[in-house]
Amino acid sequence: MTNKKELNTGWNFDNSYTNLPNSFFTSVKPNPVSSPKLIILNAPLAAELGLNIQALQSEDGAASLAGNQIPEGAFPLAQAYAGHQFGHFTMLGDGRAMLLGEQITPEGKRVDIQFKGSGRTPYSRGGDGRAALGPMLREYIISEAMHALGIPTTRSLAVVSTGEQVIREAALPGAILTRVAASHLRFGTFQYAAKWGTAEEIRSLADYALKRHYPDVEEDENRYLSLLKEVIKRHAMLIAKWQLAGFIHGVMNTDNMTISGETIDYGPCAFMDTYDPETVFSSIDVQGRYAYGNQPYIAGWNLARFAETLLPMLHDDEEKAIQLAQEAISEFIELYRRNWLSGMRAKLGLFNEEQQDESLLENLLSMMKEYRADYTNTFRALTIDNLEDHALFKTEEFAQWHELWQARLGRQDEDESSSKQLMKSSNPAVIPRNHRVEEALEAAVKQDDYSVMERLLGVLSNPYAHSPEQEEFCTLPPDSLGPFRTFCGT
Numbered sequence: 001m002t003n004k005k006e007l008n009t010g011w012n013f014d015n016s017y018t019n020l021p022n023s024f025f026t027s028v029k030p031n032p033v034s035s036p037k038l039i040i041l042n043a044p045l046a047a048e049l050g051l052n053i054q055a056l057q058s059e060d061g062a063a064s065l066a067g068n069q070i071p072e073g074a075f076p077l078a079q080a081y082a083g084h085q086f087g088h089f090t091m092l093g094d095g096r097a098m099l100l101g102e103q104i105t106p107e108g109k110r111v112d113i114q115f116k117g118s119g120r121t122p123y124s125r126g127g128d129g130r131a132a133l134g135p136m137l138r139e140y141i142i143s144e145a146m147h148a149l150g151i152p153t154t155r156s157l158a159v160v161s162t163g164e165q166v167i168r169e170a171a172l173p174g175a176i177l178t179r180v181a182a183s184h185l186r187f188g189t190f191q192y193a194a195k196w197g198t199a200e201e202i203r204s205l206a207d208y209a210l211k212r213h214y215p216d217v218e219e220d221e222n223r224y225l226s227l228l229k230e231v232i233k234r235h236a237m238l239i240a241k242w243q244l245a246g247f248i249h250g251v252m253n254t255d256n257m258t259i260s261g262e263t264i265d266y267g268p269c270a271f272m273d274t275y276d277p278e279t280v281f282s283s284i285d286v287q288g289r290y291a292y293g294n295q296p297y298i299a300g301w302n303l304a305r306f307a308e309t310l311l312p313m314l315h316d317d318e319e320k321a322i323q324l325a326q327e328a329i330s331e332f333i334e335l336y337r338r339n340w341l342s343g344m345r346a347k348l349g350l351f352n353e354e355q356q357d358e359s360l361l362e363n364l365l366s367m368m369k370e371y372r373a374d375y376t377n378t379f380r381a382l383t384i385d386n387l388e389d390h391a392l393f394k395t396e397e398f399a400q401w402h403e404l405w406q407a408r409l410g411r412q413d414e415d416e417s418s419s420k421q422l423m424k425s426s427n428p429a430v431i432p433r434n435h436r437v438e439e440a441l442e443a444a445v446k447q448d449d450y451s452v453m454e455r456l457l458g459v460l461s462n463p464y465a466h467s468p469e470q471e472e473f474c475t476l477p478p479d480s481l482g483p484f485r486t487f488c489g490t
């Protein structure tokens with residue numbers, strides 16, 4: 001059903017993904033819901049996309065964001081993909097997500113518009129195709145906070161509640177998230193093609209990815225090797241940004257890694273409070289595979305799985321192909337480490353490089369671990385010169401470190417105020433702390449009170465402001481809450 005006459009929402013679709021071989025997707029229809037209600041609309045993002053905010057806020061707008069009305073030009077489809085989940089390979093695919101189409105923005109950018117929670121698809125396996133309101137709001141809050149922090153990510157355009165319940169451990173209100181992404185190509189999309197597709201199919205997928213995300217290397221002599229190297233580079237940047245911000249993804253399965261280098265799938269993710277590389281946020285991750293400190297190595301492992309899918313295209317000679325892939329993969333950790341170091345220098349106000357910087361950083365981190373210091377607040381305290389709050393700052397060890405740091409700052413040409421400026425723009429005052437996110441979700445889902453979430457979104461939208469109203473969002477979770485708690489299911 002189309003309703004363009006009544007509702008001029010501004011969708012401007014051009015669906016290139018449908019040009020791929022049929023095996024990559026199945027055409028589907030969102031399953032209409034009983035009473036869609038717009039819960040939140042991301043007005044600045046809507047404007048960027050060229051959408052009509054008022055139209056989306058209308059009753060018909062909510063219906064269209066629930067999939068009850070399909071906008072003209074849309075071509076809803078579920079994407080096929082596979083993936084290594086906790087190390088085990090399996091066939092997956094959009095089981096509760098649907099790609100509505102690719103929006104061409106007024107600036108000529110192409111982005112995917114996808115529903116999450118819009119009903120069953122041929123890839124749903126045993127699942128109900130639905131999502132609960134709490135987790136969709138969680139994805140909205142954290143993905144938008146990531147964007148404001150400057151970390152590449154899928155975005156959240158809107159959440160509508162469906163008026164229907166989804167059954168998890170309990171009955172929960174249902175919702176649909178509209179997600180915006182550079183694309184939804186995953187490492188798992190390539191794994192699917194490599195496992196079950198023809199040589200031609202995997203090649204067409206790789207060519208598509210090159211055209212869409214890496215046009216600068218499309219003409220390279222060995223363009224598939226260039227594709228691999230570019231994806232490696234993007235992830236060396238992405239994972240460094242995660243580590244620098246203290247973000248823990250929680251489920252770094254290969255189906256949750258994008259070819260574009262954007263963060264995707266805000267399931268059991270959270271930001272670390274106390275600095276401890278062993279921090280894990282997913283209750284099902286009993287072995288700590290996806291712990292904070294493991295993330296760079298897991299990214300490397302996932303990249304190797306991606307590289308394997310390209311092997312036949314890297315070189316006619318299999319051994320030579322493996323050698324090329326291994327060389328590329330072996331550079332990942334080094335690239336990552338360089339990005340991380342340069343980010344860490346910025347967090348300490350350092351513009352240039354010195355050999356001993358690495359030990360200066362490592363010493364600080366090991367003291368933070370020993371004294372159970374909060375990751376974000378420690379760097380914030382150094383930034384705003386407020387070294388009173390934590391036991392760490394009262395130790396002799398820290399005093400010695402501080403002296404070394406001050407001396408190091410003195411050995412650069414830039415003055416103190418430039419260093420402070422660099423620190424302010426590198427150390428966020430606020431991050432979406434899990435207890436604050438949970439508090440906002442609880443008020444929203446249980447009391448229908450969205451004011452807590454609105455305030456949280458407000459401070460998170462400008463994390464480097466270091467403004468007085470952000471102060472209260474820097475507090476740590478009460479001990480009684482334990483390290484991680486979520487009430488809202490998936």
Ligand SMILES: Nc1ncnc2c1ncn2[C@@H]1O[C@H](COP(=O)(O)OP(=O)(O)OP(=O)(O)O)[C@@H](O)[C@H]1O
Pocket residue numbers: 092093094095096097116123124125126127128129130131251255256264265266267
């Ligand atoms: N309620 C559900 N019904 C059907 N399929 C589901 C459901 N929940 C998850 N899946 C599917 O299970 C697989 C793994 O789930 P995972 O939690 O990684 O994905 P997700 O959170 O639904 O989505 P995404 O990665 O798109 O953000 C995916 O193929 C997903 O589509």
Ligand SMILES: [Mg+2]
Pocket residue numbers: 255256265
């Ligand atoms: Mg997923």
